Amino acid sequence: MSIVTSDSYLKSLLHGQSQLSMSPLERLNQLRANAVDRVSALRIPTKNDEEWRFTDISPLTKISFQPVRMASPLQSSSVEHFYLAETVTRLVFIDGVYAPNLSTQLSETSKDSNVVVSNLLAATSENLAAIEPHLGRHTDFQDNVFAALNTAFLHEGALIIVPRNVSVEMPVHLLFIATQKEVASHPRCLLIAEPSSTVTVLEDYVTLQEETYITNTVTEIVLADNATVNHVRIQRDSKQSFHMANCSVSLARASRYHSVSITLGARISRYNLNVQLKDEGAECAADGLALISNHQLADTHTCIDHTKPHCTSRQLHKCIIDDAAHAVFNGKIMVRPGAQLTNSTQSNRNLLLTSKARIDTKPQLEIFANDVKCAHGATVGQLDNEEIFYLRSRGLSEVTARNLLTYAFGAEIIDRIPIASLKFRLEQTVLEQTQKN
Amino acid sequence: MSVALQNLINKPYEHGFVTEIESDVAPKGLNEGTIRLISTKKNEPEWLLDFRLKSYQQWLKMEEPKWSNVKYPKIDFQAISYYSAPKEKKKLASMDEVDPELLRTFEKLGVPMHERAALAGVAVDVIFDSVSVATTYKEKLAKVGIIFGSISEAVHTHPELVKKYLGSVVPVGDNYYAALNSAVFTDGSFCYIPKGVKCPMDLSTYFRINTEESGQFERTLIIAEEGASVSYLEGCTAPRFDTNQLHAAVVELVAHDNADIKYSTVQNWYAGDEKGVGGIYNFVTKRGLAKGKNSRISWTQVETGSAITWKYPSCVLQGDNSVGEFYSVAVTNNYQQADTGTKMVHIGKNTRSTIVSKGISAGHSNNSYRGLVRVAPTATNARNFSQCDSMLIGDLCSANTFPYIQVRNNSAKVEHEASTSKIGEDQLFYFAQRGIGSEEAVSMIINGFCKDVFQQLPMEFAVEATNLLGLKLEGSVG
Numbered sequence: 058m059s060i061v062t063s064d065s066y067l068k069s070l071l072h073g074q075s076q077l078s079m080s081p082l083e084r085l086n087q088l089r090a091n092a093v094d095r096v097s098a099l100r101i102p103t104k105n106d107e108e109w110r111f112t113d114i115s116p117l118t119k120i121s122f123q124p125v126r127m128a129s130p131l132q133s134s135s136v137e138h139f140y141l142a143e144t145v146t147r148l149v150f151i152d153g154v155y156a157p158n159l160s161t162q163l164s165e166t167s168k169d170s171n172v173v174v175s176n177l178l179a180a181t182s183e184n185l186a187a188i189e190p191h192l193g194r195h196t197d198f199q200d201n202v203f204a205a206l207n208t209a210f211l212h213e214g215a216l217i218i219v220p221r222n223v224s225v226e227m228p229v230h231l232l233f234i235a236t237q238k239e240v241a242s243h244p245r246c247l248l249i250a251e252p253s254s255t256v257t258v259l260e261d262y263v264t265l266q267e268e269t270y271i272t273n274t275v276t277e278i279v280l281a282d283n284a285t286v287n288h289v290r291i292q293r294d295s296k297q298s299f300h301m302a303n304c305s306v307s308l309a310r311a312s313r314y315h316s317v318s319i320t321l322g323a324r325i326s327r328y329n330l331n332v333q334l335k336d337e338g339a340e341c342a343a344d345g346l347a348l349i350s351n352h353q354l355a356d357t358h359t360c361i362d363h364t365k366p367h368c369t370s371r372q373l374h375k376c377i378i379d380d381a382a383h384a385v386f387n388g389k390i391m392v393r394p395g396a397q398l399t400n401s402t403q404s405n406r407n408l409l410l411t412s413k414a415r416i417d418t419k420p421q422l423e424i425f426a427n428d429v430k431c432a433h434g435a436t437v438g439q440l441d442n443e444e445i446f447y448l449r450s451r452g453l454s455e456v457t458a459r460n461l462l463t464y465a466f467g468a469e470i471i472d473r474i475p476i477a478s479l480k481f482r483l484e485q486t487v488l489e490q491t492q493k494n
Numbered sequence: 495m496s497v498a499l500q501n502l503i504n505k506p507y508e509h510g511f512v513t514e515i516e517s518d519v520a521p522k523g524l525n526e527g528t529i530r531l532i533s534t535k536k537n538e539p540e541w542l543l544d545f546r547l548k549s550y551q552q553w554l555k556m557e558e559p560k561w562s563n564v565k566y567p568k569i570d571f572q573a574i575s576y577y578s579a580p581k582e583k584k585k586l587a588s589m590d591e592v593d594p595e596l597l598r599t600f601e602k603l604g605v606p607m608h609e610r611a612a613l614a615g616v617a618v619d620v621i622f623d624s625v626s627v628a629t630t631y632k633e634k635l636a637k638v639g640i641i642f643g644s645i646s647e648a649v650h651t652h653p654e655l656v657k658k659y660l661g662s663v664v665p666v667g668d669n670y671y672a673a674l675n676s677a678v679f680t681d682g683s684f685c686y687i688p689k690g691v692k693c694p695m696d697l698s699t700y701f702r703i704n705t706e707e708s709g710q711f712e713r714t715l716i717i718a719e720e721g722a723s724v725s726y727l728e729g730c731t732a733p734r735f736d737t738n739q740l741h742a743a744v745v746e747l748v749a750h751d752n753a754d755i756k757y758s759t760v761q762n763w764y765a766g767d768e769k770g771v772g773g774i775y776n777f778v779t780k781r782g783l784a785k786g787k788n789s790r791i792s793w794t795q796v797e798t799g800s801a802i803t804w805k806y807p808s809c810v811l812q813g814d815n816s817v818g819e820f821y822s823v824a825v826t827n828n829y830q831q832a833d834t835g836t837k838m839v840h841i842g843k844n845t846r847s848t849i850v851s852k853g854i855s856a857g858h859s860n861n862s863y864r865g866l867v868r869v870a871p872t873a874t875n876a877r878n879f880s881q882c883d884s885m886l887i888g889d890l891c892s893a894n895t896f897p898y899i900q901v902r903n904n905s906a907k908v909e910h911e912a913s914t915s916k917i918g919e920d921q922l923f924y925f926a927q928r929g930i931g932s933e934e935a936v937s938m939i940i941n942g943f944c945k946d947v948f949q950q951l952p953m954e955f956a957v958e959a960t961n962l963l964g965l966k967l968e969g970s971v972g
Contacts, residue, residue: 107561111900394889409904412871420910422895427886427916437869437901437908 064100066118070206070241071096073124077212081182085211088193092208099202111385111417112356114325117299122241122271125152133159139232139263142478146174147230148215153242155213170223177214177247187218192247195277195305203301207243207275214245219254228257228476235264235272235294246276250284257287257475264295276304280312287315287475294322296353302328310336317474319483320347320355330359334368341370346470348490350379360389363396372403375470377463378414386418390433394425403433408466463491520577526550529677532577536646541657549666549676556670563862563894564802564831566775569740576678641686642697645713648684655686659717663746663783671742672779675711682713687722696952698727712743718753720786725756727952743778751786751813758951760959763799770829773801780807784816792819793836794950796959798966801830806864808837811845818847821947825966826859835865840873849880850946855891856967862894869906876903882912885943937964
């Protein structure tokens with residue numbers, strides 16, 4: 058495979074790509090080759106690109122990242138505190154490499170129902186028929202250099218297949234742990250929910266040390282007719298790291314996708330969520346919270362694409378911006394021609410805690426059908442003095458009143474997470490972060 | 495859709511006719527020679543020629559912007575004639591001397607200049623193609639010290655004012671079309687309100703594009719000194735042509751301490767036929783600088799015409815406590831395209847801005863709101879409220895909203911909301927129950943939808959706008 062890259066930086070990121078072993082899925086090999094070609098043709102986006110207008114990722118290019126080295130085996134004791142109380146099904150990846158010793162197998166009951174929760178590499182040959190129509194088909198990497206990079210390295214990853222009429226009771230935990238310095242990892246997830254199935258998945262990005270690294274993820278979620286997926290995404294990467302993420306969701310008839318994404322970590326993070334409502338009656342609820350401080354930059358770009366009639370979408374994205382942090386939100390709602398009776402709402406609320414905090418938001422509606430109900434709103438502001446006064450009149454100190462209000466602002470999103478222990482843990486995090494001064 | 499309604503929607507453009515007056519047209523094409531020719535024809539001073547040439551050099555370096563949501567064939571800037579003026583026989587002293595052919599044109603348009611001026615108390619600075627041929631009420635305004643006339647005249651009579659303010663709000667290199675305008679602008683209005691003067695009447699101009707294939711490059715400059723106030727109206731109609739015409743105007747407003755400028759537009763230029771052939775390209779740069787403390791700039795626009803409307807009347811709120819307002823109704827039908835909105839740039843303390851935008855799309859049209867609210871770190875306690883509502887009539891049109899909100903000051907409070915709706919069957923049924931036919935019902939619903947904006951218009955315009963909207967949209971629903 059010849060690699061010709063005009064951008065020498067991107068070329069360096071492709072190091073090690075050619076050493077990947079061939080996959081039994083011929084299309085996958087082809088896909089990787091195509092992705093390498095795309096990486097070669099593309100360049101790192103700059104602020105001159107409309108999609109990256111407010112997010113300057115030039116600090117990324119000042120650091121040279123290596124491919125992941127053989128991970129030193131981790132003891133369960135060092136990562137145990139990331140585990141969830143509820144879940145017994147867990148896939149753990151250390152710097153993007155599958156760690157079988159930390160992962161847990163499916164319980165017997167789930168096994169009987171043919172649920173697949175496994176490393177993509179190991180399960181490909183057994184599940185060719187199920188994977189083939191979806192893997193790499195939902196995330197377009199033609200103009201997206203990070204998705205192309207991830208696809209070029211498509212190798213290991215999390216694979217979840219929930220068969221028809223099966224409801225997975227306990228949440229599935231996908232834990233991605235970063236341990237090495239100045240490496241680039243490319244985690245990949247594929248979730249296929251077959252007709253009338255139900256599953257809750259937690260995609261969790263954590264770190265063991267405050268280091269500089271890139272996590273470049275691609276997640277593809279496919280919902281067949283009447284399937285339900287609860288998708289929780291927590292990004293707690295190191296405050297020095299870079300986190301680039303693409304998530305593509307495809308919804309069939311009467312399926313339901315609920316997602317909550319929480320951004321806490323990374324120096325610069327970018328999350329692209331693309332939801333396509335591909336058939337009638339599909340329903341999407343996408344909530345997000347970015348809680349950032351110091352010089353963090355958190356960028357969320359969402360696109361909710363209504364292609365067929367009678368679909369519903371709801372979105373609430375909140376940002377709490379402290380110190381000199383910078384949040385970016387771009388929420389696009391698209392209603393295609395013929396997608397009548399669409400009902401779509403979007404709200405973006407931003408709380409600026411200091412005078413140096415910065416927000417650039419752009420809620421966007423593109424509507425090509427007349428019989429629809431669409432509304433969006435955006436607000437930017439600080440804590441309301443009257444609300445603070447109300448609390449103070451009841452004996453709370455000014456600091457406590459402020460902390461409480463800030464906490465409540467974020468808690469609205471966290472409350473929507475369907476995993477109790479995680480909810481509790483995140484609420485603690487928000488409390489800690491807001492309880493300074 | 496009923497037949498009667500269908501007929502109404504297909505109503506041809508009433509004002510489509512060409513007045514045959516011998517025009518003094520410059521050869522097609524743009525180069526330094528053309529600019530020198532314009533300058534010589536207009537007998538301009540040296541500094542203005544330098545300004546034009548500087549702009550032209552800037553323009554050459556720039557690229558045509560591509561980011562908008564409008565589509566049109568590439569404009570050949572060398573195929574446009576940049577100067578066309580009705581041939582003057584001699585200097586005109588009174589209205590009676592105006593070319594009767596010209597007067598008939600205005601007659602047909604329903605603008606009997608003197609009558610209208612007398613009845614409505616409006617001074618009309620009539621611009622026919624590029625040269626101002628008659629100005630009324632000038633004396634009355636001059637008494638209170640207001641300078642109101644064509645900009646080419648002002649260049650000679652008040653060069654110090656024009657020199658000071660021209661290009662101060664919209665710099666020559668601001669954007670592609672503003673640079674082009676700065677290089678080749680032929681005429682426009684100039685208005686100066688001295689300190690403490692409240693303009694005793696609404697000022698207005700009527701623009702009209704006449705000679706085929708002559709792009710019009712208007713330049714308007716309005717300055718309100720400390721404590722002054724003025725309300726300025728602009729209305730447009732244009733005859734039917736099949737080749738597209740480019741219109742790239744620049745409007746600059748400057749408001750000093752406690753000054754108040756209200757700028758209202760009703761735009762009904764030829765929009766092309768029902769197949770989308772022809773029509774005006776309306777690519778305009780309008781910007782107001784609220785320079786002084788407590789100053790106020792208010793834009794009101796009713797955009798119903800043009801094949802493509804691409805403009806963002808903006809306010810730069812520099813003075814403390816200054817106020818910016820934008821009220822807009824944009825109607826598109828058939829194959830019209832509109833990408834319009836506003837920019838509110840908050841720089842001074844306690845600055846406030848309000849945006850109310852109503853977009854109505856019908857037929858195969860495309861209507862976009864694109865707006866920017868920027869709060870600079872210095873704009874403590876800035877406040878913005880934006881509301882953008884769209885209404886879609888028919889399922890072949892589209893409505894888009896692109897609001898950019900950039901806030902760098904935590905004491906700022908910014909709110910944006912947008913919604914999309916249609917005229918519902920239930921609403922029409924409600925009207926029918928009360929004996930109101932669907933046509934009238936639609937007109938009432940639309941007027942209700944646009945009420946917030948129409949209320950901002952001066953009386954005569956409000957009536958005109960209501961009728962215009964009815965005319966444009968009747969028959970789209972049913």
